[in-house]
Every structure is written in C-alpha cells, then in structure tokens.
Amino acid sequence: MIGKTYTTMLGGRELSIETGKLAKLVSGSVTLRYGDTMLLVTAQARDDKSTLDFLPLTVEFEERHYAVGKIPGSFHRREGRPGEKAILGARITDRQIRPLFPKTYRHETQVIITVISADGQNAPDVLGPVGASAALSLSDIPWAGPTACVRVGQIDGQYVINPTADQLKNSPMDLVVAGTKDAVMMVEAGAHNASEDDLVGAIEFAHAEMQGVISLIETMREEMGQEKFNFLEETDLTTDLVPELTEKAKAGGLKDALLTVKKKDRSARTKALRDEIIAGYEPDPDADGAKERITALKNAFNKVEKKELRRLILEDDMRADGRDSRTVRPIWIEARPLPRAHGSAIFTRGETQVLGVATLGTERDEILVDDLSAEKNDKFMLHYNFPPYSTGEVKRMGGQSRREIGHGNLAKRAIRAVLPSFEEFPYVIRIVGEVLESNGSSSMATVCAGVLALMDAGVPIKAPVAGVAMGLVMEGDKYRVLTDILGLEDALGDMDFKVCGTAEGVTALQMDIKVGGITPQIMREALAQARDGRLHILGKMAEVLAAPRPELSPTAPRIISLKINPELIGKVIGPGGKQIRELEAMGAQITVEEDGTVRVFSAESASAEAVRDRIMSITREARAGEEFDGTVVKTTPFGAFINLYPGQDGMLHISQMSEERVNAVEDVMNVGDKLRVKIVAVDDRGKIDLIRPELEGKIAPREARPPRSGGGDRGGRPPRRD
Known part of the structure; x- marks a missing residue:
C-alpha cells in the first residue's frame, strides 16, 4: 500500500492528512485535503549544527497558480516572489511552530507549504500550520508539538469554525487561533468593534474545536512517526x-x-x-x-x-524606563507636518515615533491582487516602512521584509474596519507608516499615526482607532501583564499581544506566545488592560484631532461622481476614445463604470466641475416639450439639423419652418443661424423632431398630415397648404 490517510471532522467538513505517498525522501511530508483545497507540506533539517546563536528556521508558503487552473500573469508566465497573502500565511505557520523547538536547537530547519489545489472556499492559510504540525510530528526533527490552527467566524451570532469564503463575507469577525493540547499559542484577528468577551469566547471555542485535529496528529505520530535525532543541548556553555x-x-x-x-x-x-x-x-x-x-x-x-x-x-512592578505595568509612555502628536501631502501626522510614544501619511487617488490607483483567490482590486493600501536608522543601526536596505508586510497587514486590518465605503467616499486610499524611531510597538504607533493622517486629510472615518502592545512576564503561577511594551520587554518577555480598536470595541489583534501558552484568564486580563491603554491613547489623539476635518484637505484631489444612462456611455467615450481624451485634456481623469457611474478626478475643483458640466451636457437626454436656442449645423433638402446642446442635434423638418410653403431650406435659414426650437417628439432610437415654437398650433404636426398624392414631392416634402 502506498501512503496512509487519517481523517477527522472539522467545522462540519472532513479533514484528511495523508503521508507516505508523496515526497518520501524528505524527513516529514504530508498531503492535507479540506474540501477541494490540497496542500503538500514538508519539513527538513540539516544534519550539522549551525554556528548561528539563534534558531535558523524558515517557513515558505508557495502558491501554485495551477491550483486554480490559472496561468500566472507575469512576463515569464511562471510564479515569482510570494505575494502578500503567501507571506502572511508563512508567518502564521512560523509563529505557531517556532516556540516549540528546543531553546538550544540550532540546526537549520525548513518547512515548505505548497498549495496544489484551491477551491476558493476553504482558505489554505489556516491549513498550512496544520500540515506543518503533522510533518514536523512525523519527522525526526526535535519539536514539542503537535499543534493545530483554525479560523473562527461569527454567523448570526454563532461562532463558526473555518467559515467558507462566502460565509466570511457576512462575518463581523475573522479570527485565526493556533494552540497545543493545553494552551493557545497564537491569535490573529480582524473585527468590527468586537467586544473583549466575544473575542475570548471565540478563542476558547477555537481551542476546544481544534482538539480533534491535535488528537489525529498524535495518532499519526504514534503509528508513523520517526525517532527524533539527538542534538547537543550541552553546547550552551x-x-x-x-x-x-x-x-x-x-x-x-x-x-x-x-x-x-x-x-x-x-x-x-x-x-x-x-x-x-x-x-x-x-x-x-x-x-x-x-x-x-x-x-x-x-x-x-x-x-x-x-x-x-x-x-x-x-x-x-518596576520597568526599565521607570513605569509601572499599566502606564503608557508619554505621547506627543503633530497634525499636518507635511505641507503638500493630502494628510499627515506624527505620532510619538516614548522613544517610538511614526510619520503617518495619507494619499487619496482614483480607481486607476487601486492594486490588482493576483493570487489564488478570485481576482480583485483593493482600494485600500497600508505600507509600513522600518528603515535601519529607526533603531540607530546600519543595515543593507532592500525590498520589504516579511516583518514589514506582517506589521503593515495588522495595521491595515485595524483601520479598514472604520473606513467609509467606496460609494460614500470614492477615493482609493494609501497610508504609509514611516517608522522614524523604534523602541517597541511601532506597528501600533503606525495605526495611530495612520488614523490621524486620514482625519487630517478629511476622510470621513467612522471612529478613531488606536493600538497598544501588551506584554507578559510569567514565572510559574506568578505573572504580570505589561501595557505599551518596550523593545527590551518584547525580547525578554513571554508574550507580544497587540490590540487595536475604537472606544467601542476591538478591530484587530495579534498575539504571539513564547512560552507553552496562556490561559483564558490571562487573555481576559490582558484585553481589559489593553482597553484602558487604548482609551488613554484615544484621549491623547482627540486633543489634537477629535474627528476628521470637515473639509477635504486643500492639497487633496477632488472627485465628483455623477450618474448617466448606461446607454449613453458611448457618448462619453466617443469613437475610439476621442471624446474621453478631449475631456481629460481639460485637466481631469475620468472613470466610467458599466452601471453608468462616472467619476471625475482632478487636482483642482474648477477643472473637475468643468468636466462634469461637459459630461452632463453630452449625456443630457432631451424630452418632448423642452425649448432650446439652437444653431443650424446642417441643411438638407428635407430640413435642417439643429444643435441643441453639445453632442445632441434635432431635426427641424422643412414643413415645420413656416406657415407658408418653403421651397428650399436655404430660403429660410442657413448653417450658423440661431433660432428658437421646441422638441415635438423623441422616438425610441433617440431621434428628435423639432418645431419652431411660434408655429405650434398654426401648422399640422408631421405625423398628422396625410401623404401627398401623385408625384412632385421634393425630397419627401409634404404638400403645400391651401
């Protein structure tokens, strides 16, 4: 028999883990399936010990586009560097497994998670840690697992394990929890003002539900696991x-x-x-x-x-900078330090300082997300930059690190919950958090600085958000929770628990544990203490900006939205895009949606308003009974075409020009003449019939006049009146 499969139920669906079939040369290998989402997960360690004085562990999360039947969109049509989702998936796994390696273990170890099938409903990010736990448990690598990882949603007030992608759209909570048999190891969440009690309840629910997966991996280890290799614990001299x-x-x-x-x-x-x-x-x-x-x-x-x-x-209860466990460091804030940015703020807490900058753009600035999920565009970006000078160091600068992506994503989750909808505020929003000084909690300072920058720009957020990082020092049964930790306290402590939210509730959190896990009681205490710290910080922010500025920043571009008949979109675009190019030459960018929504974007209000007026004129729909001062733009044997307004002409038939017979249109009017006309009718093709209003009631309408008998009709002209 090739391979052996183990199964259990998780969230009402079967989870299967197979080993012994694929990648058999690696130390630990499993294939995990949940719905039609499948992952191949491997774990391997080097035989020789590293000379580094820390654990050289790497976790790779590889997304294969064939998993969803797609060819990559890159120039070479092959997968390139991991995207943001893949990096975040790797970080979730890393944070779950890293604390359970022996403290003196120094063998280079690599866990590779490869998504080989994705059904679009069962997210692979929480399945990767389960596969890593199984692969490490089966391998000969020293590791104190197993662990498990699940996602919790809230549907109709009820907690749901591993909600599908469709269910998650209607969930006010997106909580990822990892843990061992006895304790929670890692938590990451985004929420819409969730209460602390709801979050703790969801964490406890997740921990209980993951026990079946942990038991399954324990059974696999007992039946198929290898003996762990010896490493030199005594090398710590x-x-x-x-x-x-x-x-x-x-x-x-x-x-x-x-x-x-x-x-x-x-x-x-x-x-x-x-x-x-x-x-x-x-x-x-x-x-x-x-x-x-x-x-x-x-x-x-x-x-x-x-x-x-x-x-x-x-x-x-004495900390390195003289504070007690509950005190937040001194805070100072400056709004709009940058004269040309759309919105900016400096947030300083102790020796941590972040410059937050908000930039507003059009739909053309949205980012295309090209991963294994359905292709979509993101209208909100948050970029966290951590230059070496922020810690007084000299380091090589390159692309964004995984840490920067992870911290930026946490801040993004925290702020997204309070952003207005695109229909309410039709701007693409980018926040940049420039860390200028760092001595702990720089990601939380980014949340504060970013929110202040949004309010400075005049973005109508629902409520201000602040973030605070909590720490923990635990020895046996004795422990102390710390508010607003220093970098030193993060390094020497047992927990890094970041909590973000409004005055009403939590919008994001992230917890990493460096010990075997913490109890629900400690989590409740940490969340309550974090709430006190958060309210204190929100109060300091309110002293500078209590709410968004009532007017959009003077340097911010203006967007004017209008609605037109979808059938008239072609008029705005014009043949080969000629019309829209002429409109944009007036000093604006224009986006047109299929439902007839038109957005005009310009750095100057006057330009935006001029383009809007022109579009309204182009797409104006004429109605019977309206009168216009028109201009003759063309004459024919049977009548004249009169321009009523830009882009719209009507037909004044020769019979509607005078009470007397008109032998030739040019006898009455010529191209360029101005005259008052009235719309008689608009047919289903948009063709407009006109009359001179002073003749209305004095001559018969065209459709009521009987056709002329015999020949002699010139160009379809009706007979002369007696």
Missing part, C-alpha cells in the same frame, strides 16, 4: 557562569543601569558594566580561545540581565 556573573553584576550596579530611562543610555551603561566584568575573566582578548570564552560570557551576561529585569517587573 553559559549556564554555569550565570550565578557568578549575577553576583558581580549586582555588585557593579546592574539594577541602576537597567532602570535608566533612555534606551541608548541604558544600553551604554549595561554594555560598560558587561565589558568591565568580562575583562576580569579574559584580560587578553587576543589569547587562544579568548574569543569563544568572551562570547560565552556575553551570552551569560545577557541571561543575567534578562533575569534581573524579569525579577524587577514581577516583584517590584
């Missing part, structure tokens, strides 16, 4: 040095150094103390073996530093 270094550091003033308020000053003081202590052990850095010994001493000192900071937080 710093443990024995910690007690001795602790005493020396305390005697040298470690506590005072750690409680230095400024980041650079604190770093300088602790480094000076570390170097002084290390010099006592290794006075000659060039001696044989000194380099390795110094590295071990530095690692040991870092552990001492971390341990002391955690002790100060747990025992004394």
